[in-house]
Amino acid sequence: MNNIMQLRTFKNIHRLPGNLGRYLILITLSLIIMAPVFTAVSGSLRTNGDFLSKPFALPHENIQWQHYTGILEDNSFWQSAVNSLLITAGVTVLNISLASLLAFAFSRIKFFGREIVFNILSIGLLFPVVVALLPVFIQVRDMGLINNLWGVIFPLVAFGLPGSVIILRTFFRAVPIELEDAAYIDGCTRIGFFRFILLPLARPAIASVATLQIIAGWNEYFLPLLVLTDPKKWPLPLGVMQYQGQFGTDWARVMAYVTILIIPAVFFYLMTEKYIVTGLTGGELKG
Amino acid sequence: MSKKIALFLIVVLVASLVPALGAASAQDKVKITWWHIDTSDAQSATWQAIADAYMAQNPNVEIEITILENEAFKARLVTVMQAGDPPDIFRSWGGGVLWQYAEAGLVRNIAPELEGEWKDSFSAKAALELYGQDGEYYGVPYTWGAVGIFYNKVLFEQAGLDPEVPPATWTEFIAAVEALKASGVAPIAVGAADRWPAHFWWVYTAIREGGQDAFLKAYNREGAFTDDPFVKAGADIKQLVDLEPFSEGYLGMNYGDSQVQMLDQAAAMELMGQWAVGAYQGSDAAKAEVLVPQLGWFPFPVIEGGAGNANDVLGGGDGFSVGANAPDEAVDFLKFLTNVENQTALVTSPLNIIPTVGAAEVAITDPIALQIIQARNEAPYFQLYYDQFLPPAVATAVLDGVEGLFAGTLSPEDAAATIEDVAAMELAE
Amino acid sequence: MAATRSGILSGAGEKIVSERFRREIGKTFTVLLCIVPGMVVFFLFLLIPIFQSARYSLYDWNGFGPLQNYVGLDNYRLLFENKVFQSSVQHSFQIMVMSLGIQLPLAMAMALMVGRGKLFGRRLFRTILFIPFVFSEVITAIIWRYVLHPSSDGLVNVILSNIPGYDTVGWLADKDVVLYSIFAVITWKYFGFHMILYMAGLQAVSKDHEDAARIDGADEKRVLRYITLPLMGSTIRLTVFLSILGSFQQLVIIWVLTQGGPVNSSQVITTFLYKYGIKNFKLGYGSATAMILFAITLIFSIGYQRIIMKQDYGDMA
Numbered sequence A: 001m002n003n004i005m006q007l008r009t010f011k012n013i014h015r016l017p018g019n020l021g022r023y024l025i026l027i028t029l030s031l032i033i034m035a036p037v038f039t040a041v042s043g044s045l046r047t048n049g050d051f052l053s054k055p056f057a058l059p060h061e062n063i064q065w066q067h068y069t070g071i072l073e074d075n076s077f078w079q080s081a082v083n084s085l086l087i088t089a090g091v092t093v094l095n096i097s098l099a100s101l102l103a104f105a106f107s108r109i110k111f112f113g114r115e116i117v118f119n120i121l122s123i124g125l126l127f128p129v130v131v132a133l134l135p136v137f138i139q140v141r142d143m144g145l146i147n148n149l150w151g152v153i154f155p156l157v158a159f160g161l162p163g164s165v166i167i168l169r170t171f172f173r174a175v176p177i178e179l180e181d182a183a184y185i186d187g188c189t190r191i192g193f194f195r196f197i198l199l200p201l202a203r204p205a206i207a208s209v210a211t212l213q214i215i216a217g218w219n220e221y222f223l224p225l226l227v228l229t230d231p232k233k234w235p236l237p238l239g240v241m242q243y244q245g246q247f248g249t250d251w252a253r254v255m256a257y258v259t260i261l262i263i264p265a266v267f268f269y270l271m272t273e274k275y276i277v278t279g280l281t282g283g284e285l286k287g
Numbered sequence B: 001m002s003k004k005i006a007l008f009l010i011v012v013l014v015a016s017l018v019p020a021l022g023a024a025s026a027q028d029k030v031k032i033t034w035w036h037i038d039t040s041d042a043q044s045a046t047w048q049a050i051a052d053a054y055m056a057q058n059p060n061v062e063i064e065i066t067i068l069e070n071e072a073f074k075a076r077l078v079t080v081m082q083a084g085d086p087p088d089i090f091r092s093w094g095g096g097v098l099w100q101y102a103e104a105g106l107v108r109n110i111a112p113e114l115e116g117e118w119k120d121s122f123s124a125k126a127a128l129e130l131y132g133q134d135g136e137y138y139g140v141p142y143t144w145g146a147v148g149i150f151y152n153k154v155l156f157e158q159a160g161l162d163p164e165v166p167p168a169t170w171t172e173f174i175a176a177v178e179a180l181k182a183s184g185v186a187p188i189a190v191g192a193a194d195r196w197p198a199h200f201w202w203v204y205t206a207i208r209e210g211g212q213d214a215f216l217k218a219y220n221r222e223g224a225f226t227d228d229p230f231v232k233a234g235a236d237i238k239q240l241v242d243l244e245p246f247s248e249g250y251l252g253m254n255y256g257d258s259q260v261q262m263l264d265q266a267a268a269m270e271l272m273g274q275w276a277v278g279a280y281q282g283s284d285a286a287k288a289e290v291l292v293p294q295l296g297w298f299p300f301p302v303i304e305g306g307a308g309n310a311n312d313v314l315g316g317g318d319g320f321s322v323g324a325n326a327p328d329e330a331v332d333f334l335k336f337l338t339n340v341e342n343q344t345a346l347v348t349s350p351l352n353i354i355p356t357v358g359a360a361e362v363a364i365t366d367p368i369a370l371q372i373i374q375a376r377n378e379a380p381y382f383q384l385y386y387d388q389f390l391p392p393a394v395a396t397a398v399l400d401g402v403e404g405l406f407a408g409t410l411s412p413e414d415a416a417a418t419i420e421d422v423a424a425m426e427l428a429e
Numbered sequence C: 001m002a003a004t005r006s007g008i009l010s011g012a013g014e015k016i017v018s019e020r021f022r023r024e025i026g027k028t029f030t031v032l033l034c035i036v037p038g039m040v041v042f043f044l045f046l047l048i049p050i051f052q053s054a055r056y057s058l059y060d061w062n063g064f065g066p067l068q069n070y071v072g073l074d075n076y077r078l079l080f081e082n083k084v085f086q087s088s089v090q091h092s093f094q095i096m097v098m099s100l101g102i103q104l105p106l107a108m109a110m111a112l113m114v115g116r117g118k119l120f121g122r123r124l125f126r127t128i129l130f131i132p133f134v135f136s137e138v139i140t141a142i143i144w145r146y147v148l149h150p151s152s153d154g155l156v157n158v159i160l161s162n163i164p165g166y167d168t169v170g171w172l173a174d175k176d177v178v179l180y181s182i183f184a185v186i187t188w189k190y191f192g193f194h195m196i197l198y199m200a201g202l203q204a205v206s207k208d209h210e211d212a213a214r215i216d217g218a219d220e221k222r223v224l225r226y227i228t229l230p231l232m233g234s235t236i237r238l239t240v241f242l243s244i245l246g247s248f249q250q251l252v253i254i255w256v257l258t259q260g261g262p263v264n265s266s267q268v269i270t271t272f273l274y275k276y277g278i279k280n281f282k283l284g285y286g287s288a289t290a291m292i293l294f295a296i297t298l299i300f301s302i303g304y305q306r307i308i309m310k311q312d313y314g315d316m317a
Helices: A003-007 A012-044 A049-054 A068-072 A075-108 A113-127 A128-142 A149-173 A175-183 A192-199 A201-218 A222-227 A234-244 A251-279 B003-017 B043-059 B070-082 B094-102 B123-129 B153-158 B170-182 B196-219 B228-242 B255-263 B274-283 B285-293 B328-335 B340-347 B358-363 B367-378 B390-409 B412-426 C002-056 C074-081 C083-114 C122-134 C137-147 C156-162 C178-202 C207-214 C220-231 C233-249 C252-258 C271-278 C281-308 C310-313
Strands: B030-036 B061-067 B090-091 B139-146 B148-152 B186-188 B267-272 B295-298 B313-322 B380-382
Touching: A003 B228, A003 C310, A012 A251, A012 C083, A012 C122, A012 C156, A012 C178, A049 A251, A049 B255, A049 B274, A049 B285, A068 A251, A075 A113, A075 A149, A075 A192, A075 A201, A075 A234, A113 A149, A113 C002, A113 C281, A128 A149, A128 A222, A128 C002, A128 C271, A128 C281, A149 A201, A149 A222, A149 C002, A149 C178, A149 C233, A175 A192, A192 A201, A192 C002, A201 A251, A201 C122, A222 A234, A222 B070, A234 A251, A234 B358, A251 C122, A251 C137, A251 C178, B003 B412, B030 B043, B030 B070, B030 B094, B030 B186, B030 B328, B030 C137, B043 B061, B043 B328, B061 B328, B090 B328, B123 B139, B123 B313, B123 C207, B139 B328, B139 B340, B139 C310, B148 B153, B148 B367, B153 B170, B153 B285, B170 B186, B170 B228, B196 B255, B196 B267, B196 B313, B196 B380, B196 B390, B228 B390, B228 B412, B255 B274, B255 B285, B267 B274, B285 B295, B295 B367, B313 B328, B340 B358, B358 B367, B380 C002, B390 B412, B390 C122, B390 C271, C002 C281, C074 C281, C083 C178, C083 C233, C083 C271, C083 C281, C122 C178, C137 C156, C137 C178, C137 C252, C156 C271, C178 C233, C178 C252, C207 C220, C233 C271, C233 C281, C252 C271, C271 C281
Parallel strands: B030 B061, B030 B090, B186 B267, B313 B380
Antiparallel strands: B090 B313, B139 B313, B148 B267, B148 B295
């Protein structure tokens, strides 16, 4: 940690060696990080047997593109892709809308019982979905949402909500109170302040929360498995099942499927990332 | 994200999530939901063909198939069972789990339909009994086999062992292990991280040490899993483990890894069920072409001084059970699925079954499969895998105990005690 | 005159009162608008199921048929007596400590390097650093099983075998190593999450403050120590909080990698719950485990919020 910090030198004269050190660290780390990714990609281009006995060889002779073409030519893949997009979009939009409203109330409005409601919500953070799968399933069933994408979206939103609210609240609080007073003096309503001042200012935080929710929705496995009975409604993560048998798995195909699955996820990240990093630069948030 | 994109997403979402109204009316048809776990294209097509054939003969029936991967299947089945909505027909291995469903009234007693001709057609009688209890039946097996030792004859020969005379006693077996180790291969491949492959070893030694008697006593609580035969079984495993007959890192290897060791000719023996050859072929077709002709099969060796019969068998297989609310047509379909024509057809299908119906056995030609079917049919005592037979909590304790033996962290006595602690609680009722 | 005056006054008073009243109504309306939709979803799909779980924990129930066999706190007693459970709790704590001590500083260092500034190629590095986070947990574990494979074909063993005298390590097979291997995988997957939050937090740090300090002659170490990090205080406290909770809730990665093995040496509270509760059809026992997990994280989070995060509440109080 100390070493890394020593390398943080902006002084012109130190810039070059400083950056060299940074590049060294970043490149080493990138290699470590990419090794498993490389495993997946190279595995997907070889035969299953080849992959199993030498997981890390480069694809040499006859590259196995058919794992990809096989998946992409399958109609059910595209059907699942649409379902995945719907679930992801539903979870993200709903989560962000509900969480930002809640976080706004918890951070900028004083009202009776605020801390109690907030604490109740925080309790949700202490439970992973898996501890309550059966009662969640029963609740979804009793509300008539079995085999309905909403039956996946609502529980995911509910379990994601506490985390999103806590993250957003932290960032909403960072917006100086003077800004709010000024807005009210200018005749702005509360909702107006929320909509036109707070939300734009908190764009990096909202974009980060959105990234987390997109990834959570995109990768969710358990809830669709339990809730969606019709394979036509299955999202992509369930599709990988067709390559797993009771006593053996076609890993090469699984790896191809995985590679296809992460490409959109990286793309989603790149879409939101610019809001996280370049949303604001200094000045606007001066206290 | 810009407002327009967000708005667009919301519109798309709402529009597409509105449930389709006025779905085609199929209310006159009897609908059967059928869950199986044979995910590969060829295998699922085989089941689909049988369903299609049945629907062609019975136009009033509609069979809806759901294919789930093994672990996913188990997770979803348990949840719908606990919620009280079992599917009409579902994959089942019989034994303790099925009995728990039965006690909760979640499966249908098909004894009235089964009694008579249908029941008599089964040659795997012991297997059928595992799909019921106290005169009730909740399902039928369609493939059933025995666990035995698959061995590589070429590697045996290289180690100076006669490949045509595999070890018949524990002493001979231990000698073979030592010879194989000296020849530079891993004598035994075992996927200990999956735990169930390791548990085959301990259960078989317990069967050889104590026979049916010891197990029934422990199961019925007239005895205990700390009784002599079970401790001795642990000592046998310890003797084996101490020879270091497995490849390095075996505690972290799963069944997929042990297949690879066999396929790579790096290990000589694997204690496994009837599916082993199919699994080698599925894992790496090219290497299996080399390996499979080299393979032989022999029953688990007899342990000198043990109370078990040499022909006692550990085994199991696959079947289908019927959910509590299933229509009569579901039972009829199961009868269709296990008739002689379908059982015969399944032998040569990609499902590669060992038929449970006697008249279909003639379709078997593979020498190893013939050995397995003989072992299964002639066993004076047929024991279903403990991890299927016992209630899940006791099964977990068995797997924990065996894992400790394989890791060398538990003495034979401690391993037995680990199992008995849970058994005493769970089997008492 | 007096009458007029009092009339004016009383009129003004009424006006103030009604204005206030209207504002109160408006505020209440706003609060309800903000809170009700989210809380309804939260209540229906999280709180009710959790309450059900709490109830199950008092029964010796396998989940099939009606809820029965009330046993009071028996499930809890069995848990506390269980050695495997005790070690599971300990493993959970170990993962938490490692997460706080290694994962977060790493994420912060990366956020500082690529989250701002003018480093050439920082966007590329940022994407690479974040890629693991887009992998699902199941996929992460499946791939890492091969990377950490105990045979000499595992990637880590292949690379390390270049070191003379290196003996193949069973990264997931050795009882003494497995927990650290698992932690490495968790770090690989999750440090990007914290990095993102730090990057978002960095945007709120005013460059002017840092520059002012530099002009005053502070070196970079001091700028970081006394300006940047304190300004990111609330973000850091937030990630510590989320990291504590996240460590305790790790399940899928560990389950797929080792199922808590070998011989329970990587069993944590959640995998214990899954193995001995859900898989064993011991719903009551499993729910009791969930409640203990809840109690531990609750104590941690209340303590943490009261003592450490208090300053984040201060401005509004």
